[in-house]
Amino acid sequence: xxxxxxxxxxxxxxxxxxxxxxxxxxxxxxxxxxxxxxxxxxxxxxxxxxxxxxxxxxxxxxxxxxxxxxxxxxxxxxxxxxxxxxxxxxxxxxxxxxxxxxxxxxxxxxxxxxxxxxxxxxxxxxxxxxxxxxxxxxxxxxxxxxxxxxxxxxxxxxxxxxxxxxxxxxxxxxxxxxxxxxxxxxxxxxx
Numbered sequence: 678x679x680x681x682x683x684x685x686x687x688x689x690x691x692x693x694x695x696x697x698x699x700x701x702x703x704x705x706x707x708x709x710x711x712x713x714x715x716x717x718x719x720x721x722x723x724x725x726x727x728x729x730x731x732x733x734x735x736x737x738x739x740x741x742x743x744x745x746x747x748x749x750x751x752x753x754x755x756x757x758x759x760x761x762x763x764x765x766x767x768x769x770x771x772x773x774x775x776x777x778x779x780x781x782x783x784x785x786x787x788x789x790x791x792x793x794x795x796x797x798x799x800x801x802x803x804x805x806x807x808x809x810x811x812x813x814x815x816x817x818x819x820x821x822x823x824x825x826x827x828x829x830x831x832x833x834x835x836x837x838x839x840x841x842x843x844x845x846x847x848x849x850x851x852x853x854x855x856x857x858x859x860x861x862x863x864x865x866x867x868x
Contacts, residue, residue, distance in 0.1 A: 718789075721772045724806055726818040726835075728766055733788070736820045740772055740788040747789070753796035764791065767807030769799040783819060801850045802831050808853035809846060815839075 727734035731742055748759040764770075771792040779785035794800075802824070810818060817838035825832045832847045848855040
């Protein structure tokens with residue numbers, strides 16, 4: 678019986694030692710991963726759906742936008758310099774940033790550069806989204822994931838941050854008619 682007690686005590690001591698040794702290694706690995714992510718340059722492509730003070734919301738990420746952020750416009754063949762005041766809700770953009778993202782919802786990051794996409798297709802998509810935002814008078818639209826473009830229609834899965842309601846919207850890029858969820862009737866843009 679004493680042998681079992683000594684064996685059990687020895688195993689408990691060993692397991693306690695191994696847990697103490699594993700935790701610093703695990704912490705070091707997490708810190709190393711965070712350091713690697715912090716150095717990685719990333720780009721988020723999407724639409725600006727909200728501008729507040731020094732932040733812009735693109736897809737489901739709030740980007741802090743300081744005065745040192747570079748702003749460009751790209752029409753597919755030429756890039757020109759712009760300024761922060763040129764940014765508008767509904768624009769399609771690429772935002773350059775370094776990770777990691779702050780793990781809150783919506784996610785948060787610090788923008789380093791913004792490129793306004795002014796090629797024909799991006800402008801067409803942005804105009805369709807802007808028509809929908811204006812018609813529905815949405816102030817807080819959170820796009821979940823990347824929009825899907827098929828034929829002449831762009832689709833978004835979004836969360837209305839005011840109501841908390843999650844919906845899918847499909848917008849015709851020529852007529853700006855749209856359907857929300859599984860509605861059978863289409864709403865028409867007044868313009």
